[in-house]
Amino acid sequence: GENVEQHPSTLSVQEGDSAVIKCTYSDSASNYFPWYKQELGKGPQLIIDIRSNVGEKKDQRIAVTLNKTAKHFSLHITETQPEDSAVYFCAASNFGNQFYFGTGTSLTVIP
Amino acid sequence: DVKVTQSSRYLVKRTGEKVFLECVQDMDHENMFWYRQDPGLGLRLIYFSYDVKMKEKGDIPEGYSVSREKKERFSLILESASTNQTSMYLCASTPLSLEHGYTFGSGTRLTVV
Numbered sequence: 001g002e003n004v005e006q007h008p009s010t011l012s013v014q015e016g017d018s019a020v021i022k023c024t025y026s027d028s029a030s031n032y033f034p035w036y037k038q039e040l041g042k043g044p045q046l047i048i049d050i051r052s053n054v055g056e057k058k059d060q061r062i063a064v065t066l067n068k069t070a071k072h073f074s075l076h077i078t079e080t081q082p083e084d085s086a087v088y089f090c091a092a093s094n095f096g097n098q099f100y101f102g103t104g105t106s107l108t109v110i111p
Numbered sequence: 112d113v114k115v116t117q118s119s120r121y122l123v124k125r126t127g128e129k130v131f132l133e134c135v136q137d138m139d140h141e142n143m144f145w146y147r148q149d150p151g152l153g154l155r156l157i158y159f160s161y162d163v164k165m166k167e168k169g170d171i172p173e174g175y176s177v178s179r180e181k182k183e184r185f186s187l188i189l190e191s192a193s194t195n196q197t198s199m200y201l202c203a204s205t206p207l208s209l210e211h212g213y214t215f216g217s218g219t220r221l222t223v224v
Contacts, residue, residue: 006153009151032210034212034213036212036213036215041217041218042217042218043115043201043203043215043216043217043218044154044201044213044215045215046211046212046213046214049211049212089153089154091212095208095210097159097161097167098144098156098159098169099212099213101153101154102153103151103152103153104153
């Protein structure tokens, strides 16, 4: 099955700086890569996703890049704000039965 | 606003009790999933269902069972709760195609004492 690795497990940045979270996957058949944000006491929420026919996708301050050859994808958050503090999960799927998740990154934005 | 609703936010149960965690979605989704979330381990799939009365084991099904009698409801059952089942439990649903990611519930934090 698919194996998704996520780094770093914790990340602290100053407000206004950028944050980058990286994931690798093992199954070359995976073709859909969502990112989830989980705030304290809540379930994860989808914030951005990318499909394998696209190399980059942007939505305001967040962007995701995908390198299919190297089997890795990354989440980029620019101009970080304290409300960006949360746990972020990457995931991969080949539109089969399920998604496979990374182990999460706890992001802290220091005001 | 579409959503996945988990009936309890917090539960405290005793070792050996039978525990039911309920999940209801109002999006007419075919697929429903139960995950447990533990620090450092991420989200691990317990069971999923792609149709009424259908169920498939995930990565960690031992000690759990599920029930899907209606399309909108997916129940997770701990047959005899143990302390190592203390965890955050997350329910999720998707349409059949999985093309738009999961919609998660808010989670149930279960403590077994």
